[in-house]
Amino acid sequence: MEEEPLYEEKKTPAGFLVKVRLAKMTYVVFTSRGPEIPKGSKNNSIIVPVPRIVFLGEDFDLSHFHTGELSFVSVKAGKMVIPYQHGGSKEVKTIFLNSGSGSDILPIIIYHFKKTQDFIVGSELNNEFHHLVIDEDFPRQEMVSLKIRFPTLNILIIKRKIVAQAKDSSAENSVTTEKDVVNSDKVRATDIIASGSNLNMYSENPVFLARIHLRNMELDKVRQILLDFKLTQEDVVFIRTFLTVMLKNENNKEELRANKEKIQILDEIFRLAILIFQKEVLEFEVELDKGFSKEVANMIYALLEKSQEETTNEEDGIMFWEWKYRTKRMVAA
Known part of the structure; x- marks a missing residue:
């Protein structure tokens, strides 16, 4: 009987070696000088959890991924480039996530749940999700409830105007820039205020929100x-x-x-x-x-x-x- 491999290794075009420990879904990046210590690493650890990224909603199309399985994506300027489609459009958009690595390729696991309850069930099956991608139409109260239930979860919100543009676009290889995605932890107040949206939907930093609302006497x-x-x-x-x-x-x-x-x-x-x-x-x-x-x-x-x-x-x-x-x-x- 053939034993299952303990590791999966991938040599990148830029000369890095990415070694994934499959049992724990962690990885180490090796450079020509030895193991890499990613920027922002706790205790200067070389071991990094493979990011588990969830797209939540019926309108997302992740058919180009084998969801729930290990995948590798490109990295540009230290940011993982994650492609997706939305709203029935053929346009391919992308989300950028910080990696802290100098490697040009890194591992991820993509999940797609259509309903919130499916996401909750998935999380109870010993899956520690790191990032959640939703669009602006996602119910606000559900988002707040999820953040309370999963306080370490990083929520990314796709702006409605980007989704609307996708329906009218004829380009099939367009790439969404970082400014098209709202990071709930790092949102710029001026951008959201200008759009007339409710800031409480976009930021999980209550002190930041209070400061902005008080400045506007709201x-x-x-x-x-x-x-x-x-x-x-x-x-x-x-x-x-x-x-x-x-x-x-x-x-x-x-x-x-x-x-x-x-x-x-x-x-x-x-x-x-x-x-x-x-x-x-x-x-x-x-x-x-x-x-x-x-x-x-x-x-x-x-x-x-x-x-x-x-x-x-x-x-x-x-x-x-x-x-x-x-x-x-x-x-x-």
Whole structure:
């Protein structure tokens, strides 16, 4: 009986040797001077996980890949070039992913799921996915839920205007540039603001979002961050720092003076939110005894409802329910 190979090796045109360990799906790139340490490597490790890239949605066409199997793609300027088709168009577009490698060819594994549930099932089969590609029509709430469930997942969003252009294009070998793809972790605020889109769809950095929304005095969108993201204590501290600077208004800006009360309410909501997130029982119950304004109570009730839905701890669930009950009385008052 023939034994299965432990490794797959590929010599590249530029003279690199890429050696993939099949059992663990990791690889090492060898140069003429020995093993390569990729840029950004943790602890200067030479071992790199083979990127697992998921395209989610019925409109993607990945028929040129053997999905779920090891493939090799070209690398240009350190970025893996991943071709795909979308929306029934014959046009071939590409996504670029940083590799940190000097090699001209690297391994990847491509997956294609048509439904979100299929993706979730796939992830439960011991597949650790690294990148998720969706288009702008993907339901926003589903995207937020996926990011909460898979916090390390890098989400790439294909802009709608690029998809629309593909339907009208007659070129069959057109290549999408990097600016045609929105990286949810590295999105440029000015690009999205100019398009009139909701920034919360594109970035998974809540501090970044808060800074942009506050700069535009979009206070309601800053509130929404509390519901769209799972904030850390550090996130809240940074956001409250922005609010404190606005309240000080050292440059005496008219816009800040006119909105001072609204900013104070927003700061109070974030102050209370961290007590909820950190489950500071005594401190929060002191605040409940003091009471909230109706506007603050409405937002705190929504946060408590979110926390109750997300918790898997029965005691915490009961605690959030009790806090909701007391807060609801303030809303109804």
